Amino acid sequence: MTKHLKIIDYAVSSLLRRKFKNGAIMAAYIGTVAALASVLFLTRSLQTETTALLQGVPDLIVQRTLGGRHELIPVDYKAGMAGILGIGTITPRYWGYYYDALTKANYTLIGSGGETAPLTMLEGRLPQTPDECAVGAGVAALRHSGRSGQLILVDSRNTGVLFEVSGLFTSESDLLTNDLVVLTDRSLIDFFGYPPGLATDFAVSVPNSSEVQTVAAKIKKLFPDTRPITKRELVRTYDMVFNWRSGMMLTVFSAAVIALCIMAWDKATGISAEEKQEIGILKAIGWDTSDILALKFWEGLIISLTSFLTGVIVAYMHVFFFNASLLAAVLKGWSVLFPAFHLTPSFNSFHLLIMAFLTIIPYIASTVIPTWKTAITDPDSVMRG
Amino acid sequence: MALIEVDNVVKIYNPGLADELTAVHAASLSIEAGEVAVLTGPSGSGKTSLLSLIGCMARPTSGRILVDGKDVVKLPERFLTNIRRQAFGFIFQQFHLIRELTVLENVLLPLFPLALGTRTMNERALSILERLKIDNKKHLQVKKLSGGEQQRVAIARALINKPRIIIADEPTAHLDRKLAQEFIDTLDQLNHEGKTIIIATHDPFVHDNPLVTRSIVMRDGQIERIDTK
Numbered sequence: 279m280t281k282h283l284k285i286i287d288y289a290v291s292s293l294l295r296r297k298f299k300n301g302a303i304m305a306a307y308i309g310t311v312a313a314l315a316s317v318l319f320l321t322r323s324l325q326t327e328t329t330a331l332l333q334g335v336p337d338l339i340v341q342r343t344l345g346g347r348h349e350l351i352p353v354d355y356k357a358g359m360a361g362i363l364g365i366g367t368i369t370p371r372y373w374g375y376y377y378d379a380l381t382k383a384n385y386t387l388i389g390s391g392g393e394t395a396p397l398t399m400l401e402g403r404l405p406q407t408p409d410e411c412a413v414g415a416g417v418a419a420l421r422h423s424g425r426s427g428q429l430i431l432v433d434s435r436n437t438g439v440l441f442e443v444s445g446l447f448t449s450e451s452d453l454l455t456n457d458l459v460v461l462t463d464r465s466l467i468d469f470f471g472y473p474p475g476l477a478t479d480f481a482v483s484v485p486n487s488s489e490v491q492t493v494a495a496k497i498k499k500l501f502p503d504t505r506p507i508t509k510r511e512l513v514r515t516y517d518m519v520f521n522w523r524s525g526m527m528l529t530v531f532s533a534a535v536i537a538l539c540i541m542a543w544d545k546a547t548g549i550s551a552e553e554k555q556e557i558g559i560l561k562a563i564g565w566d567t568s569d570i571l572a573l574k575f576w577e578g579l580i581i582s583l584t585s586f587l588t589g590v591i592v593a594y595m596h597v598f599f600f601n602a603s604l605l606a607a608v609l610k611g612w613s614v615l616f617p618a619f620h621l622t623p624s625f626n627s628f629h630l631l632i633m634a635f636l637t638i639i640p641y642i643a644s645t646v647i648p649t650w651k652t653a654i655t656d657p658d659s660v661m662r663g
Numbered sequence: 664m665a666l667i668e669v670d671n672v673v674k675i676y677n678p679g680l681a682d683e684l685t686a687v688h689a690a691s692l693s694i695e696a697g698e699v700a701v702l703t704g705p706s707g708s709g710k711t712s713l714l715s716l717i718g719c720m721a722r723p724t725s726g727r728i729l730v731d732g733k734d735v736v737k738l739p740e741r742f743l744t745n746i747r748r749q750a751f752g753f754i755f756q757q758f759h760l761i762r763e764l765t766v767l768e769n770v771l772l773p774l775f776p777l778a779l780g781t782r783t784m785n786e787r788a789l790s791i792l793e794r795l796k797i798d799n800k801k802h803l804q805v806k807k808l809s810g811g812e813q814q815r816v817a818i819a820r821a822l823i824n825k826p827r828i829i830i831a832d833e834p835t836a837h838l839d840r841k842l843a844q845e846f847i848d849t850l851d852q853l854n855h856e857g858k859t860i861i862i863a864t865h866d867p868f869v870h871d872n873p874l875v876t877r878s879i880v881m882r883d884g885q886i887e888r889i890d891t892k
Contacts, residue, residue: 281778288775295763559759562720563773564748564824567740654740658712658721 282576285569289576304585311589311637312596316605318629319597326624332513336369336481337490339507340497350476355501359482362496364489370477372466376431376459381420387431387470389463402426402445408465412445416456429459434471441465482506554652561657570653571646578645582638590630598623664732665693666828666859667717672726674712686712687723688884694861694877696827699854702863703870704881710863711756711832713881717861718830719747748773752821756833758813760820762806766797769805770819791819795849811842818849828859835866843868850874 293300340359342351356368372389390404390412405411411429413421423429429441447455461469472478482497484490494506549557557570565573596602674687687709694700702710715721716728719735727734735746760769770788792798795815800808805816814834821829829850835843843866850860851874864870870878878890 279778280780281776284775284778288772291764291768295761555759556761559761560772561744562718562747562753562755562759563820564744565773565776566744569776656715656721658715 281569282572285572286576286580289573289580292573293577293580300581304581304588307582307585307637307641308589308592311586311633312592314633315590315593315630316596316602318633319593319623319625320602320605322626322629323597323622323624327622329513330622332509335509335512337484337487337509338482338494338497339512340480340482340501341505341507342479342501342503343505344503348479350472351479351504353475353477355504356480358500359480359497362493362500364484364486364493364496366483366485369481371479371481372463372470372472373478374466374470378420378431383417383420383457385417385457385459387459387461387466389466390460391463401447402443405441405444405460405462405465408462408468409440409442410444410462411441411465412447412458412460413443414447414455414458417459418443418446431459431469433469439469549648549652557649557652558657558659561653567650567653571650574646574649575642578642579638581645582641586634586638594623594625665729666696666698666731667694667861668727668729669693669713669717670727670729672713672716672723672728674709674716674721675724678724685884687716690726690881690884690886692879692886692889694859696859697854697857698876699850699860699874700862700877700879701870701875702861702879702881703865704887705865708881709884710865710881712884714830714832714861714863718751718753718828719743720753748777748824750826750828752824752826752829754814754817754821754829754831754834756836758817760805760813760816763804765802765804766792766808766816766819767801769816770823773820773824788819788823791822795819810837811845814838814842814846815849818846822853826858828861829853831860831862831864833864833866834862835864835869840868847872847874 340351340355342349342355351370353370356370359365359368369391372391374387376385376387377383378385402412413423413429417423417429418427421429423443427443429443430438431441433439441461445460447458466472467474482493484493490508490510494508497504497506560570560573561567596604669690669692672687672690673685676682676684676686690709690713702713704710712721716723719728719730723736726736728736730746730750733746735743738746761772764772767785767788770792771784774784774787789798789801792801795818797812797815797819800812805813808816814837831850834846838846847869850862854860854874862869869875873892876892878892880887880890
């Protein structure tokens with residue numbers, strides 16, 4: 279133990295002696311790890327947010343399609359569906375998207391009548407009169423309209439409509455409520471100018487989860503112009519989207535990993551004459567080959583572990599304190615691009631372990647192996663160069 | 664029994680290649696404990712190569728080298744390191760100090776793999792530095808020292824493991840006459856303490872010094888003659 283502490287002590291001083299070279303290696307290393315870890319953190323966090331969001335999603339969402347596109351659905355369909363066995367409740371929902379030219383942000387406007395569990399997490403209350411609204415934290419921040427403030431939005435007739443803010447969402451999942459503006463159903467229908475007797479979609483509850491697929495098939499059979507979407511399909515779609523995006527980013531950043539490996543290998547195989555001579559000196563004064571390998575192992579471990587941990591911390595701060603400003607546009611997608619929201623920290627330890635394995639081990643190996651080739655030769659040859 | 668016996672040793676560098684070089688050819692000699700032996704001869708005569716072989720820094724191509732009666736030629740690397748560490752202290756022509764380290768750190772280097780306590784290590788190093796009158800510069804980087812001071816650091820490092828044999832390769836090559844005399848005085852003290860000293864040099868100031876008890880003259884890789892005083 280004492281011996282290794284002394285060797286570690288020497289390894290640190292040895293690294294400090296070559297601080298510019300090692301600093302450059304560490305900077306490249308940290309940058310690569312930070313980029314990779316940012317993608318992993320962001321993907322995982324978005325998936326966690328999505329999972330939280332989907333907890334409040336109905337068992338089935340029924341939309342009407344026309345020419346393959348989402349259309350408003352007649353509220354009359356409700357009566358026809360009500361006869362299908364297995365269905366609990368059918369709730370028409372009213373919602374739409376609103377582009378706010380003032381803040382250059384997309385908001386999601388929904389009617390309060392069709393919402394479920396997640397919207398109960400509210401400071402204040404849901405709107406009860408047509409001139410009231412509840413807003414997510416992001417909207418409130420962008421429009422400087424906190425609780426008891428006012429919000430002016432431009433309706434489909436290009437007329438400004440003034441709403442009193444009756445409540446502010448403080449959901450655990452910012453992703454769920456951050457860009458949300460909740461109006462009463464009546465107010466939302468007027469705002470978007472929806473024709474009477476039409477809803478955006480239906481939220482359908484199916485008490486027995488094993489019957490969801492059967493119920494969806496029956497709805498599709500009864501109303502061929504509808505598209506029933508199950509909760510499971512939604513989860514899968516979100517997962518696929520995030521996995522695809524993170525996969526794309528990881529592919530891009532894997533080039534950086536390869537560059538790092540090449541640099542590490544180049545650095546390691548190209549042991550300088552000065553380093554060779556130092557190995558020769560150490561051997562001549564009584565260091566064993568194993569002592570020199572231990573020295574290089576500790577040097578490699580100190581550089582790679584410090585860089586890895588720093589890279590992970592940088593990534594954590596980038597994603598969770600600075601909202602992944604460098605990656606968010608690619609991974610979040612357009613619909614939630616604005617307003618910005620804070621991600622809930624969440625990461626997969628297994629992914630981090632794999633990343634540690636793939637970056638630390640090759641670096642140490644590329645440091646120790648060439649040293650071994652030098653260290654097993656006679657100190658006389660090493661010192662003669 | 665001689666402390667060191669070299670028996671018909673041959674050293675060929677790069678055997679079988681175009682630049683093959685026979686540095687030492689059929690060398691045989693013996694050195695008794697407490698002697699001051701000098702390997703001398705012109706540049707390229709094989710002094711440094713033979714010195715490396717005696718100090719277990721290189722293995723001969725053929726022949727035997729016995730240290731304390733033990734044939735070291737075929738010993739595994741680990742045992743050879745132990746012998747190098749316990750029996751020999753090396754003073755190199757270029758000093759081979761680590762220039763960015765301090766005087767104290769350089770002197771402590773041979774002790775790092777020995778698992779000694781920091782206090783013991785420091786005490787041992789400081790006492791040697793005091794003796795060589797360089798303790799006042801113990802925290803200075805070696806690169807800031809003069810040639811003579813660097814040599815004293817090299818001597819201190821060679822002595823830190825309390826070796827029985829001091830090996831020095833062209834130790835006065837970079838010293839003026841005054842410093843060379845100081846070096847000889849230091850060797851004289853060490854010799855009086857029982858250390859065996861083996862020096863490769865072509866400096867007459869060293870090989871003609873009364874301190875020397877055995878002079879081994881080399882030419883073209885071969886031992887031309889051995890003079891015992």
